[in-house]
Amino acid sequence: MTTADKIRQIYQLLLDAFGDQKWWPGESRFEVIVGAVLTQNTNWKNVEKAIENLKKAGVFDIGALHKMQISYLAELIRPAGYYNIKAKRLKNLIDFIYQRYDGDIEDMLNQGTESLRQELLEVNGIGRETADSILLYALDKPVFVVDAYTFRILYRHNIIDADCDYEMVRELFQSSLDGDIRLYNQLHALIVQTGKNFCKAKPACNGCPLDCMPKISELVDF
DNA sequence: GACCAGGCACATC
DNA sequence: GATGTGCATGGT
Numbered sequence: 001m002t003t004a005d006k007i008r009q010i011y012q013l014l015l016d017a018f019g020d021q022k023w024w025p026g027e028s029r030f031e032v033i034v035g036a037v038l039t040q041n042t043n044w045k046n047v048e049k050a051i052e053n054l055k056k057a058g059v060f061d062i063g064a065l066h067k068m069q070i071s072y073l074a075e076l077i078r079p080a081g082y083y084n085i086k087a088k089r090l091k092n093l094i095d096f097i098y099q100r101y102d103g104d105i106e107d108m109l110n111q112g113t114e115s116l117r118q119e120l121l122e123v124n125g126i127g128r129e130t131a132d133s134i135l136l137y138a139l140d141k142p143v144f145v146v147d148a149y150t151f152r153i154l155y156r157h158n159i160i161d162a163d164c165d166y167e168m169v170r171e172l173f174q175s176s177l178d179g180d181i182r183l184y185n186q187l188h189a190l191i192v193q194t195g196k197n198f199c200k201a202k203p204a205c206n207g208c209p210l211d212c213m214p215k216i217s218e219l220v221d222f
Numbered sequence: 223g224a225c226c227a228g229g230c231a232c233a234t235c
Numbered sequence: 236g237a238t239g240t241g242c243a244t245g246g247t
Binding site for chain 2: 035036039041042043044046047081082085124125126127128129130133145147148149188189191192195196
């Protein structure tokens with residue numbers, strides 16, 4: 001069985017276990033973009049509070065945030081943690097969208113995936129996971145999002161080894177899932193769901209607490 | 223009270 | 236290039 005087969009099999013198992021994830025939580029491309037920055041190393045519940053603050057303040061649109069004082073933005077997003085640095089990062093990203101795309105998120109859709117990815121990665125505060133989350137979930141681009149849960153789960157189940165880096169894992173998923181945006185979207189969401197529920201950062205790693213993984217081990221020949 | 227959460231940039235070796 | 240550190244709130 002190839003690694004690609006394993007990836008696809010894991011997808012099916014997680015889908016059976018957790019069902020359709022309907023990701024990303026967010027009602028607009030803009031909301032996904034903001035959430036992608038705010039969720040950096042942060043619980044999503046805290047991000048929701050920060051976004052709610054922005055909505056209640058009546059400033060939840062790109063134009064309002066573009067004009068806003070950074071200190072006020074920081075105060076509004078405070079519940080998301082790291083609020084000073086995230087205010088800067090959000091500003092950097094919005095400034096980029098204004099400078100490069102005239103503040104029009106829809107305009108970004110016309111750009112090629114790879115060049116847009118490079119542009120996003122040049123923005124200070126936008127790393128690979130944040131860029132890829134924006135590309136996939138806000139802009140419907142065919143990019144698989146790799147996060148801490150992805151590494152943790154794959155490593156603990158002997159699908160990757162410790163020195164495997166972000167781009168290697170991304171390639172692994174993208175080649176396994178054959179450019180299917182719908183699958184990229186769903187599987188990343190399922191992995192996060194799995195990680196949140198079962199795969200904490202520092203368990204006794206021999207014997208993953210993961211509930212569904214023994215079933216994977218039975219079905220997949222690791 | 224300790225530990226963790228859907229990262230990232232920067233300093234230092 | 237790898238390794239360590241600061242950033243910070245809120246839930247368990």
